[in-house]
Amino acid sequence: MVTETSYTLISIRLNEQEFHNIFDKYYVALCLFANQYTENEETSADIVQDSFAKLWQIRNDFFYLHQVKAFLYTAVRNKALNELEHSKVVFEYAQKIIEKKKDSFFHDAVVEEETYRILAEAIDKLPNQMKAIMQLAMEGKKNAEIAERLNVSVETVHTLKKMAYKKLRVYLKEYYYFLILFYMSSQ
Structure with a gap:
């Protein structure tokens, strides 16, 4: 029940009906006020x-309408600032995650590229036919496709690939631990 006193203070008993009246009266204004901080209507x-x-939880702490209004505007401002923070x-x-991903992407x-470069250099040391087979294999070609392209049998491709892998292990032996450490540092 709202009554006017001689000091123009409006006393208030914040029962359910009066709470609904205050809600209806101030809700839109408070939303606009909060939106000045958040710039987001839902928030x-x-x-x-x-x-x-x-x-509503602390409704019995208020005796005057101006206290309720002050509380609401202060609460809205503080919650909006907390939301901004x-x-x-x-x-x-x-932003930190994005930066880490950029760094990770760069590192990867x-x-x-370095792994590909080292492997390409090792493949360049192979005899010509092995080199051609391994280059096509690096492009993702299957043995049958390689055989058709180089005009050799699939068995020849298979055999020369096996020999190439053995030679590459020897060529890349000195890079083995380097590549593993390089790979592990990217994890």
């Missing part, structure tokens, strides 16, 4: 609803 509405929920933390965290690209 602003959530903040205002949370503030009204808090008001939270959003800032989330944004900064997301370097590892891949």
Whole structure:
């Protein structure tokens, strides 16, 4: 029940009906107020609803309408500022993750390119037919495709590939631990 006193203070008994009246009267204004901070209507509405929920929990602490209004505007402002701070933390965290992924992508690209370069150099040391077979295999060609392209039998491709792998193990022996360490540092 709202009554006017001689000091123009409006006393209030915050029962359910009066709470609904205050909600109806201030909800839209408080949403607009919150939106000045958050610039997001849904977030602003959530903040205002949370503030009204808090008001209902502590409704017996208020004797005058101006106290209720002051509480609501202060609560909305504080929750909006907290939301901004939270959003800032989330944004900064997301930026850190993006930077890590950029660094990881760069590192992975370097590892891949360096590995490819070392392997290509080793393949270049192979005899011509083995070299051609391994280059086509590096392109993802199957043995039958390689055989058809080089005009040799599939068995010849298979045999020369086996020989090439043995030679490549010898050529790449000195890089073996380097490549494993390089790979492990990217994990």
